[in-house]
Amino acid sequence: MIPLSHYLVVSAILFAIGSAGVFLRKNLITILLSVEIMLNAVNLSFVAFGRFNGTVDGQIITFFVMTVAAAEAAVGLALVIALFRGRESLNPDAFTSLKW
Amino acid sequence: MPESLLFYVLSGLAVGASALVIGQRNPMYSVLLLIVSFAALAGLYITLDAPFVAVAQMIIYAGAIMVLFLFVVMLLNAPQEDAAEWDRTHPLRRPGFARIGIVLAVLLVAELGWALAKVVSLGSPVGGRGDGAAISSVREMGRVLFTQYSFAFEATSVLILVAMVGAVVLARREGDV
Amino acid sequence: MDLRLFVQFVIIFLAFFMLVNASAVLVLAERKVMGFMQQRYGPYLVGPHGMLQPLADILKLLMKEELRPKGADKWLFTLAPVLAVTAAFAAFATVPFGGETTLFGLLDRPVKLGAADVNVGVLVIFAITSMGVYGIVLAGWSSNSKYALFGGLRASAQMISYELSYATALAAIILLAGSMSVREMVDSQTGYWLGGWIPKWYIFVQPIGFIIYFIAGVAETNRAPFDFPEAEQELVAGFNTEYSSVRFALFPQAEYVNMVTVSAVATDLFLGGWHGLAPFWTPADYYIELWNIGWLIFFMKIGGILFFYIWMRWTVPRYRYDQLMKFGWKYLLPASVINLLVTAAAVLYFNA
Numbered sequence: 001m002i003p004l005s006h007y008l009v010v011s012a013i014l015f016a017i018g019s020a021g022v023f024l025r026k027n028l029i030t031i032l033l034s035v036e037i038m039l040n041a042v043n044l045s046f047v048a049f050g051r052f053n054g055t056v057d058g059q060i061i062t063f064f065v066m067t068v069a070a071a072e073a074a075v076g077l078a079l080v081i082a083l084f085r086g087r088e089s090l091n092p093d094a095f096t097s098l099k100w
Numbered sequence: 101m102p103e104s105l106l107f108y109v110l111s112g113l114a115v116g117a118s119a120l121v122i123g124q125r126n127p128m129y130s131v132l133l134l135i136v137s138f139a140a141l142a143g144l145y146i147t148l149d150a151p152f153v154a155v156a157q158m159i160i161y162a163g164a165i166m167v168l169f170l171f172v173v174m175l176l177n178a179p180q181e182d183a184a185e186w187d188r189t190h191p192l193r194r195p196g197f198a199r200i201g202i203v204l205a206v207l208l209v210a211e212l213g214w215a216l217a218k219v220v221s222l223g224s225p226v227g228g229r230g231d232g233a234a235i236s237s238v239r240e241m242g243r244v245l246f247t248q249y250s251f252a253f254e255a256t257s258v259l260i261l262v263a264m265v266g267a268v269v270l271a272r273r274e275g276d277v
Numbered sequence: 278m279d280l281r282l283f284v285q286f287v288i289i290f291l292a293f294f295m296l297v298n299a300s301a302v303l304v305l306a307e308r309k310v311m312g313f314m315q316q317r318y319g320p321y322l323v324g325p326h327g328m329l330q331p332l333a334d335i336l337k338l339l340m341k342e343e344l345r346p347k348g349a350d351k352w353l354f355t356l357a358p359v360l361a362v363t364a365a366f367a368a369f370a371t372v373p374f375g376g377e378t379t380l381f382g383l384l385d386r387p388v389k390l391g392a393a394d395v396n397v398g399v400l401v402i403f404a405i406t407s408m409g410v411y412g413i414v415l416a417g418w419s420s421n422s423k424y425a426l427f428g429g430l431r432a433s434a435q436m437i438s439y440e441l442s443y444a445t446a447l448a449a450i451i452l453l454a455g456s457m458s459v460r461e462m463v464d465s466q467t468g469y470w471l472g473g474w475i476p477k478w479y480i481f482v483q484p485i486g487f488i489i490y491f492i493a494g495v496a497e498t499n500r501a502p503f504d505f506p507e508a509e510q511e512l513v514a515g516f517n518t519e520y521s522s523v524r525f526a527l528f529p530q531a532e533y534v535n536m537v538t539v540s541a542v543a544t545d546l547f548l549g550g551w552h553g554l555a556p557f558w559t560p561a562d563y564y565i566e567l568w569n570i571g572w573l574i575f576f577m578k579i580g581g582i583l584f585f586y587i588w589m590r591w592t593v594p595r596y597r598y599d600q601l602m603k604f605g606w607k608y609l610l611p612a613s614v615i616n617l618l619v620t621a622a623a624v625l626y627f628n629a
Binding site (some may be wrong): 072 | 208
């Protein structure tokens with residue numbers, strides 16, 4: 001029997017890895033992938049808690065998170081394509097013309 | 101014993117693959133490693149008596165979203181990060197801020213783990229309360245989804261429609277239909 | 278070791294072995310049937326009636342030189358056929374191919390004929406089939422050649438487009454059967470209608486669903502008339518242009534195993550699986566249940582569907598790529614959604 005805290009620790013580590021990826025990487029696609037890692041970490045938490053409480057709500061919320069992640073990935077990638085067409089670069093430092 | 105071995109293997113695989121994802125220079129390898137991580141997470145969902153969520157994870161995430169990422173990477177012929185710049189700006193070589201950031205991230209994880217371990221009720225095994233077979237039934241899930249969460253369900257369908265239209269409009273070139 | 282566990286291992290091994298042999302036999306069957314349809318003999322020199330031809334083919338492929346283009350990605354070039362073939366074999370895991378058997382009373386509890394029986398079996402098959410897209414996408418991209426890239430992109434776009442109609446046709450059957458386990462779906466097709474003349478197969482309840490499923494299955498496995506991405510005339514050889522020897526041999530093997538899986542799922546879901554010999558009652562039906570040889574009937578039905586696959590390939594011309602995508606999105610997907618809606622309404626009406 002695996003205690004709930006184990007699953008939550010795994011979820012926390014995955015979330016930390018995802019956020020580290022968002023902060024440290026300089027490639028737009030890798031940043032989006034790190035966001036997906038974070039969303040998955042949250043999904044794992046939801047399902048673990050749902051099982052812990054003995055209800056099915058955790059799994060249902062997981063569905064909604066997955067759906068929202070799919071929609072966000074689609075729009076995010078469309079934005080990346082549009083940006084790439086403008087600057088020919090996937091480095092976020094190339095899009096700093098509004099910085100003062 | 102085999103249960104905890106399964107848990108450690110799957111979670112080790114998920115964490116390891118995710119750590120490798122953010123460390124790869126070639127975005128193609130990142131996408132493939134993330135698929136491995138998703139498969140490991142699907143295995144973890146199965147140990148949590150959620151087979152439908154596990155299969156849905158494989159279908160939606162690993163089967164559709166990652167294919168989308170792969171298409172975009174191939175379409176843009178996504179350039180790998182410049183090698184010299186990669187060596188120069190690697191987090192472990194950057195002075196000051198990045199090192200502090202990493203230390204803070206490790207501290208965050210340690211503190212979260214410590215705080216979670218302190219809460220006594222979280223130490224009890226997952227799967228103690230509730231019947232595994234009743235939870236994993238799709239019939240029950242459908243019933244709750246369409247009665248209690250029906251508003252969220254309808255809102256999600258509108259969200260997907262908006263995302264679809266938005267993606268098509270955003271990625272359009274001037275002069276295309 | 279526990280005898281039951283051992284028997285289950287043997288059954289899994291037999292399923293795997295059967296799939297490997299099926300791809301070899303299908304190579305021969307395709308060429309013979311193609312030959313007979315074109316009024317010529319197929320291969321007939323190697324072995325009696327050409328039956329050892331697949332062996333000769335495989336030996337030839339194994340002895341060719343293993344090439345890898347210079348710019349090809351080192352890992353992905355080898356990973357792509359491995360992924361394709363792994364997904365193809367793994368998808369067959371949740372397909373049952375027979376009833377329960379006690380091995381003539383050797384076991385105290387009967388063992389089910391099938392590699393695994395999960396209660397979301399249909400979805401597992403669908404999930405692993407959608408992993409097969411990666412084999413083709415990676416093959417196209419890692420070959421570092423524009424023909425391969427186009428072939429790979431087109432093939433994967435086609436596969437993900439037809440996956441939707443595939444899943445919606447499956448959803449209609451899930452509604453009818455009330456369960457997602459394939460074994461339960463088959464077992465709900467026992468019995469006869471009209472006073473014992475027509476077996477209760479789902480193809481009689483959902484004829485349009487069967488047609489949609491079959492067309493989507495053909496498109497999923499990249500077979501004619503939907504095989505534009507690997508057409509010889511248009512694209513050299515599509516995504517497997519740069520492959521040779523063993524890596525190449527794995528791609529047709531994955532394609533044939535996918536064909537067998539689609540036929541097996543069609544048989545399980547629409548044609549009654551291992552119950553019933555023909556779409557009408559025959560006296561043999563009673564003996565099939567009595568002697569528990571349903572698995573033979575299952576294989577015969579799969580053989581029939583595979584013959585239909587091969588027949589279709591050599592009869593119908595190929596779709597052009599834009600016609601293919603238009604058909605998938607504008608005609609097949611609305612048809613399958615309407616099929617699902619009508620099925621749901623009918624289930625509600627007749628059960629409430």
